[in-house]
Amino acid sequence: MKKELKIFDKPKNVKRLLGSFYVSLLILLIIDFFIQKHAEFPWEGATEFFAVYGFISCVLLIFVAKILRLFVKRDEDYYE
Amino acid sequence: MSNLIPLPAIFIIGALFIPFWGGRLKSAYMLALPVLAFITLVSMPEGKYWIVNILEYDLIFGRVDKLSMVFGYIFTIITFIGVLFTLKVADDMQRMAAFMYAGGALGVTFAGDFLTLYLFWELLAISSTFLILARRTKASQAAAFRYILVHVFGGLCLLAGIVFYIHNSGTAEFGYIGLNGAASYLIFIGIALNAAIPPLHPWLQDAYPEATVTGAVFLSALTTKSAVYVMARTFPGAELLIWMGAFMTIMPIFYAVLENDIRRVLAYSLINQVGFMMVGIGIGTQLAINGTVSHAFCHILYKALLFMSTGSVLFMTGKIRCTDLGGIYKTMPLTCLFCMIGAASISAFPLFSGFVSKSMIISAAAHGKLAVIWLTLQFASAGVFHHAGIKVPFFTFFSEDSGIRAKEPPLNMLLAMGITAFLCIAIGIYPGPLYSILPYPVDYVPYTGAHVIGQLQLLMFGALAFCLLILSGYYPAEMRAINLDTDWFYRKGGRLFYHAMDRIFNGLNSVSDRILAGALASYLGRVSKEGPVRVALLFLAPVWVLVGIKGEKLAQKRLNIEKAIDTGTSPIGISAAVATIFLIVIFLLM
Structure with a gap:
């Protein structure tokens, strides 16, 4: 077997990855102020709309999914 | 031709x-x-x-x-x-x-x-x-x-x-x-x-x-x-499809978040993607139909890429559940890379194929002023990135090291994935050729500043939510479990139907058996055996009594009649008398 990739075994690399991720988020927030918008809906042109909507969507998604699990989760051999 | x-x-x-x-x-x-x-x-x-x-x-x-x-x-x-x-x-x-x-x-x-x-x-x-x-x-x-x-x-x-x-x-x-x-x-x-x-x-x-x-x-x-x-x-243009399609984009993503089997996650995200296409058909404008067709084209490629890369993992490790995998990027880096290209494409990241096709459908919804549909599709877009874009590569290739050290799949598999990955990126960067074969002339520019930044914000802040939820431990844990879906109705319903039919028809059968084969048949047997004796005695006994036959002699006469009818040796006179009486009764009744 050839040598293994281990870049994410080092906590320093994970930190770097997360760090650059947060920086890119910040850049995206800043660029938004300088972009010319062509909105079909009033909210579409609002500052940082997509950032807020994306974040809320995913939190909501997880929240609802967790509630859904209460109702639909069954053992793997449920149908057998 | x-x-x-x-x-x-x-x-x-x-x-x-x-x-x-x-x-x-x-x-x-x-x-x-x-x-x-x-x-x-x-x-x-x-x-x-x-x-x-x-x-x-x-x-x-x-x-x-x-x-x-x-x-x-x-x-x-x-x-x-x-x-x-x-x-x-x-x-x-x-x-x-x-x-x-x-x-x-x-x-x-x-x-x-x-x-x-x-x-x-x-x-x-x-x-x-x-x-x-x-x-x-x-x-x-x-x-x-x-x-x-x-x-x-x-x-x-x-x-x-x-x-x-x-x-x-x-x-x-x-x-x-x-x-x-x-x-x-x-x-x-x-x-x-x-x-x-x-x-x-x-x-x-x-x-x-x-x-x-x-x-x-x-x-x-x-x-x-x-x-x-x-x-x-x-x-095309059937409004019902807009609403059904919009529901179709969101319903499966909740399941995809919970699902443990990676290929089942992809199956749910497939349904979600076809939902976008159904919305496009429902809107029915030239832009929407172009969006649907181009999205179908791109979708076939990136979904195949995702099924190939996760399939390669199954092929090499024999495992496909989130709970069994993790850390495989170490020995399958190319497969991991291809999977991530597929994930970026399905998530509609700028420079990947989904970006140039899905956005046409969402723009068509905006042009039609379909606010609820537009918000739903954006929600679903963020959700797609969440489960297909992040969850699939993360739990398959990264996440906690499962200790599995599988090799890359054979060259032909890598080649197939490589070609597909190339097409996903090529269409994303240069959508012109795809646009040129669409059913209607294309007057659509995917790469505007607002669109690129808006889409990146939507996706990256969705990713931020994923990161924070994973780090905080609130993210629903992957479990060895299944989730009920509407197939319950025919999987359990089928059994219920079987048992109900079993009860009803086999119950009916045993009741019929008891009544017809058991009770009725033996009753008829008894009647046909004892009936003639009783009828004969009914008429003869009063006559005997009248002519003065009593006691043991009467009992002997009864016994003789029973024996005679039982063996079919009754005197002709009696049979004739019974027949005559029977005819008289019928005549009177009529």
Whole structure:
């Protein structure tokens, strides 16, 4: 077997990855102020709309999914 | 034109000769078939060919226009990629089924009338079943059985609708129908089932994850997308589709978040993506139809790429559950890279294929001022990134190290993934060629500052939510469990039906047995045995008493009568008397 990739075994690399991720988020927030918008809906042109909507969507998604699990989760051999 | 072989026949007849080849020649032969089909395809000018007249109907096997051509291209391309991926799998049944299946998809695409369409529609259902059966596990056999039953139901709905439609309209031409009347709704249900529109969707998430590693690649590409094509022809502009499609984009993503089986996550995200296409068909404008068709094109590629990369993991490790995998990027970096390209494409990251196609549908919703639909589609877009974009690569290749150290898959599999990944990026960077083959002229620019930044914000802040939820431990843990879906109704309902029928009919049977065979028969036996004696005594006993016979003599006479009737040796006089009395009684009653 050839040598293994281990870049994410080092906590320093994970930190770097997360760090650059947060920086890119910040850049995206800043660029938004300088972009010319062509909105079909009033909210579409609002500052940082997509950032807020994306974040809320995913939190909501997880929240609802967790509630859904209460109702639909069954053992793997449920149908057998 | 007429001297060319009909396009579907290249695959269907070609499939029959696969077992006769061996070794490298077999591989070369199988790769040559889609190449031959592609050459035939590009040399076909628009028009109608291969028309066969049967029983007053023209069966049209080659209706070529811009809409059918796009699907023809992508079905042929994905067949080539799928075959390349499958070369090392030594199972002729799968190979033949795959080619029959692809031939069925091309047949549906180029059918010019509903009868031809139906013919190939059923071929799709039957041939694809073998790609599930070929896994040869108990679970896959059961899933394949359910799969074919569901599709037979859908096929029969379609057939009934077609028969009504031809009867009412007098034409069998496969074109716009629109939702009005029973015939159209039956056809609609038949197509909707193959398109996996909820609640008719569960066959997909039930069967696809049970298919073979290579079979899933073909399955993910052909059935639902040929249904998208048929829907786009027959029901463009049907408002019902906008709402059904929008629901279809969000319902599966909740399941995808919870699901443990990676290929089932992909199956749910497949349903979600077809939802976008249904919305596009429902809106029905030129931009929306262009969006739908281009999204189907891109979707086939990136979904196949995702099924190939996760399938490679299953092929090399034998495992496919989130709870069993993790840390595989260390020894399968190329597969991991391809998976991430597929994930970026399905998430519609700028510079990847989904970005240039899905945005057309969302823009069409915006142009139509469909605010709720627009917000729903954006929510679903963020959700797609969440489960297909992050969850699939993260839990398969990164996450906690599972200790599995599997090698990269064989070269042909890597090559198939490489070509698909290249196409995903090429279309994302340079969508011009794709736009040029769409049904309507394209006046759409995907790369504007606002669109790129808006989309990046939507995705990256969705990713931020994922990060924070994972780090905080609130993210729902991956569990070895299943989640109930609407297939419950026929899986449990089927058993309930079986038990109910068992109770009712077997109960009825045993009650009938007790009454008819037991009680009634023995009663009749008794009556027929004792009846004549009683009747005879009824009339003779008073006569004997009157003439003075008493005591033991009377008892002896009774015994004699019983014996005589029992053995059939009664004096003629008695029989005649009984018969006469019987006749008198009848006469009086009348």
